[in-house]
Amino acid sequence: MDLKDKIVICNGKIRPVALEYLQDKVTLKSWQQRGRVPEEQWKEWLQEADALYSTGNIRIDETLLQKAPKLQVVAQASVGYDNIDVEACNARNVKIGNTPGVLVNAVADIAYALLIDTARNIVRGHLHTKNGLWGERKALGLGVDLYNKTLGIVGFGDIGSAIAKRAQASGMRIIYHNRNRRLNDAALGARYVSWEELLQTSDFIAVAVTLNPSTRGMFDEAAFAAMKDGARFVNISRGKVVDTDALYNAVKSGKVAAAGLDVTEPEPLPGDHPLLTLPNITVTPHIASATEETRDEMALVTAQNIIAALSGQPMLAQVK
Numbered sequence: 043m044d045l046k047d048k049i050v051i052c053n054g055k056i057r058p059v060a061l062e063y064l065q066d067k068v069t070l071k072s073w074q075q076r077g078r079v080p081e082e083q084w085k086e087w088l089q090e091a092d093a094l095y096s097t098g099n100i101r102i103d104e105t106l107l108q109k110a111p112k113l114q115v116v117a118q119a120s121v122g123y124d125n126i127d128v129e130a131c132n133a134r135n136v137k138i139g140n141t142p143g144v145l146v147n148a149v150a151d152i153a154y155a156l157l158i159d160t161a162r163n164i165v166r167g168h169l170h171t172k173n174g175l176w177g178e179r180k181a182l183g184l185g186v187d188l189y190n191k192t193l194g195i196v197g198f199g200d201i202g203s204a205i206a207k208r209a210q211a212s213g214m215r216i217i218y219h220n221r222n223r224r225l226n227d228a229a230l231g232a233r234y235v236s237w238e239e240l241l242q243t244s245d246f247i248a249v250a251v252t253l254n255p256s257t258r259g260m261f262d263e264a265a266f267a268a269m270k271d272g273a274r275f276v277n278i279s280r281g282k283v284v285d286t287d288a289l290y291n292a293v294k295s296g297k298v299a300a301a302g303l304d305v306t307e308p309e310p311l312p313g314d315h316p317l318l319t320l321p322n323i324t325v326t327p328h329i330a331s332a333t334e335e336t337r338d339e340m341a342l343v344t345a346q347n348i349i350a351a352l353s354g355q356p357m358l359a360q361v362k
């Protein structure tokens with residue numbers, strides 16, 4: 043099918059692998075420069091767009107859809123789609139594509155790296171050394187073993203179960219909580235528990251839920267209070283799943299011994315944010331899927347989703 047008259051727009055840079063795939067199939071308008079596409083330019087592009095390749099950092103809602111009367115598909119280069127108003131898109135028959143699966147290992151690696159950091163002071167140790175304090179390393183205190191500890195995974199989906207695999211290699215016991223128990227949990231070496239049991243019995247908690255109305259703010263003051271004293275906490279899902287003040291207080295008081303976060307509320311997290319004043323919190327700037335290989339795969343799936351949708355074919359991954 044000749045799609046050359048179809049206009050595909052992108053609010054940011056498209057990776058070369060996806061550019062190459064798209065450019066002789068459709069008419070492409072992307073912002074390949076640094077920074078954001080200028081407002082006037084963006085308005086013009088939306089007006090004529092048949093497809094939107096979203097890099098994820100824009101809100102896609104009725105306000106945007108009204109400016110894009112021809113839009114047939116939004117394909118986003120991420121698995122999370124909490125920035126997209128799915129109902130508004132459905133009401134206008136705008137299809138939504140995302141990129142589950144291809145980023146699972148990269149994200150689970152960062153989650154596990156943060157988890158080890160909460161146990162073993164890797165980032166703190168580096169900063170200590172850099173500050174010329176090698177000789178005073180006892181000031182760091184001792185870490186704790188992962189071996190024989192309980193990891194509670196909240197959100198045992200694709201990424202949650204990939205975190206479990208890594209933790210099993212360290213000899214951890216895995217428990218998890220989802221809204222729905224997974225049929226194959228025994229084969230994955232994980233035991234289903236209630237939310238309360240997970241909070242009360244986990245030495246480490248890793249969060250890999252989707253952001254939805256049931257998870258927004260689920261780690262609040264009561265959740266941190268219910269945890270074991272000295273629990274360690276990792277979040278790679280979305281910052282809005284956690285009440286930031288409650289987390290700050292829990293770490294400051296020692297209730298939570300250490301935290302590792304790839305996502306925060308707000309994002310970007312300002313350099314002078316109170317969370318960053320606590321020595322036992324490590325924050326990475328939402329980079330869990332940021333490897334060359336994974337970003338290439340995400341870009342290619344996004345481009346393939348666009349071509350499939352414009353051709354009336356099923357997308358590789360469609361959000362409904």
Ligand SMILES: NC(=O)C1=CN([C@@H]2O[C@H](COP(=O)(O)OP(=O)(O)OC[C@H]3O[C@@H](n4cnc5c(N)ncnc54)[C@H](OP(=O)(O)O)[C@@H]3O)[C@@H](O)[C@H]2O)C=CC1
Pocket residue numbers: 121122123142143145149196197198199200201202219220221222223250251252253254256257278279280304305328329330331
């Ligand atoms: N930091 C980063 O760069 C990245 C972050 N992410 C985030 O990770 C999320 C998960 O991705 P992925 O594993 O692929 O998604 P999946 O859909 O495979 O897994 C999400 C899991 O969350 C569970 N869940 C949803 N609501 C609740 C709830 N209220 N309580 C407990 N569990 C819940 C779901 O189970 P059930 O429906 O049974 O409750 C499901 O098992 C993404 O949505 C995204 O926000 C993803 C990639 C990169």
Ligand SMILES: O=CC(=O)O
Pocket residue numbers: 119120121122123145331
């Ligand atoms: O945060 C990233 C995603 O893929 O979701």
